[in-house]
Amino acid sequence: MVESKIFEGLNPAQRDAVRGYQGASLIIAGAGSGKTRVLTSRIAYMIEQGVEPQQILALTFTNKAAAQMRERITAMVGERSRFIRMGTFHSVFARILRENVDRIGYPQSFTIYEPSDCRNLIRQLLKEASLDEDKYKPAMILSRISQAKNNLLTPASYLANDSVLAEDRRMQIPQFAHVYDAYCKRCKQNGAMDFDDLLLQTNILLRDAPDVLARYQEQFKYVLVDEYQDTNYAQYVIIRRLSALHGNVCVVGDDAQSIYSFRGAKIENILTFRKDYPKAKTFKLEQNYRSTRTIVDAANSVIARNTRRLEKECFSEGDAGEKIRILRAYTDREEAEMVVKDLRDRIRTSGDAWNEAAILYRTNHQSLVMEDALRHKGIPYRIYKGSSFYDHKEIKDLLAYIRLIVNPLDDEAFRRIVNYPARGIGDTSVERIDGLARERGVSMWEAVDGLVEERVVSAVQKAIARKVMDFVRLIRELSQLRTEMGLYEAGHEIAIRSGILDAYKKENTPEAASALENIEELLNSMQLFNEQVEAQIRNGERDGSDRATLEEWLQTVMLTTDQDKADEEADPNGKVTLMTVHSAKGLEYKYVYIVGLEENLFPSQRAVETGGIEEERRLFYVALTRAKSVATLSYAETRFKWGSMEFSRPSCFLREIDTRHLDITLSSEEDEDMLPKQTRDRGASKPGGATALDELRRRFDYRFKQKANEEPLGKSRTLVTPSSISPTRQKLTAIVSPVLQSHTPVAESDYKEGDVVTHMKFGRGTIRNIEKLAADHKLTIEFDDYGTKTLLEKFAKLVKP
DNA sequence: CGGCCCCGCGTTTTT
């Protein structure tokens, strides 16, 4: 039998995974193992074998992944791919919900709450219940609600669950269950679902409407799931339910890359898949086509320390490549300079474009120092940040108009725009409308009628009632006009008649200009959406009477982030990419810098405290495996945290990399002590030869005495900048020395309590406290003009007057 | 009713 072209260029393991599409399958796909290729080839092969595209349901986590997959499948099987039901969990089930939502008591025109709506609603409810926001922190309530929904705990089941209730009491939020209950009731009353509802309500629908379940079970003969390691319980149950009839469920993922537990992802789903589906076939994609052997082996040596793993042995058949270097810096600023210098040298000598390099960090704020350093050297960069466009106020406002037009029950939208732009309806009036709504158990929109019906109305109240009615009329008119004109035209009209466009046009600021641009972009997306729908109609994929609607566009917009369009800019040489490790998942760069490898940062303190070190290690694994040719790691020994200097110790992950893959540039005698310790106790020093301690002294001497000697004693103590360090010395810094920190004796401080000193910036001050630290003294100084500050003696540049 | 100031707080975030 002639094998299909689909199999060309696939290795045996990949071929097996493509071919075995009947029944349940687990495809364990290591980093860079061609996962997407296998998944898309499998779908293409299924279609080639006669499976109807409509019978295939393929679920992803991002729109980008879905689009990419569809594109690749189209390349293999052509336009038939359009009929595959493929998209994100949220978008696919939002659509299914929309078609059946009457079965679970929501209006067909339900809108989707974005996180800030949810938070506002929670604040509202806390106020109504007279609960203290200091104890019931909205963010915490929100995440707990999210957790409950992800675990399919409805308010009713929550109230019946002693263990979660006990947990609430322990967390000092005994009333949480009632807040949760009120939240769900209010959402339903408002005809609104949050992101988590899209999964929870889908479960409720499939549970309570057996005919609906049966219909989709029959339709989706094949269910495929990408990034299975990141699915939560709600998603897990949906998958189980939908595939129960045919049993053709294929999940693809990598347990080693499960990094979203904080959002409810359950690594158990992939770990125990074979128990859930005992007849499942397992395929392992273990060959890494992305990275050098060094990188793959180094990553393996780290992840091997995790206990909760699926058995697999990833390997690369590429070059050994360069060893991994570790840059050690004294401060976060110096770290940035070293990284940027190294990066620049790398690009210059290789002739590669800037966009071959990425700087990855654990937390977003770490980008700031990196940006400074890049700007300073004039290197083009871009920050890949996960903000959606509805983070912008102007977008939220315009969307609120559209939401209210689509679904007048949406109180959060109502509240947001009833007086925006200002039309003389103040807080008091809004609260009155809200009061009426609560009293009658209806939405604010419906309660407005009550406002005018009120028997006793003063002149003022009459005036306000008139203003509110004007607003209501405006929304009604806008709602009317969307049936009369095209999508884009309606959107434009809404932007004008709401007054939003005017408000920004009047304001002659750069911010206003950017707001107008964003609005324009949003309107353009309507145009684009409309064109897409028109094309579908022309292709016969869609009924001619079924034109693009505002509802449909809105739903798409609410479930889209602008991640993918931030991709490439016109710059021929590209830009260096800066992003969090989380955002980097799925991406790859020739040169990867992982910065801030320090205890309490990466791994994060929280993770260590809550026993989440394994996930943190997976995160590091993800970071490392982004690199194609060269991975460079860095850490700083001190770092600015919330305005003050903090000491940091090298990350345990640095010590977990098999030293064979590290570039250690020290002489052998020093190696013994300077190497990351994998077995030895920290701080133990070897008899004879140079000890770690000696080395540390030498370095400090070098760094601080040298400078001090050049200048009049006691005048100032400057930190040596990387550029002033000799090349050989710089190599010296390229090692890990986790052993040293806490055992360094410190010379007495040059100061004593009560000393009066002068600081460059803060002026005159008095030393109030001196705290002895590992390698320095922490001075608490009360400045005459700047209040009390904590400074490090080494860096403070103090002068005795 | 809106603007300004001060206080508190501060992982990661595909939807």
Add this chain to the structure above:
DNA sequence: CGCGGGGCCG
């Protein structure tokens, strides 16, 4: 340090 929210004042 930098942002957002709430409170207070004009």
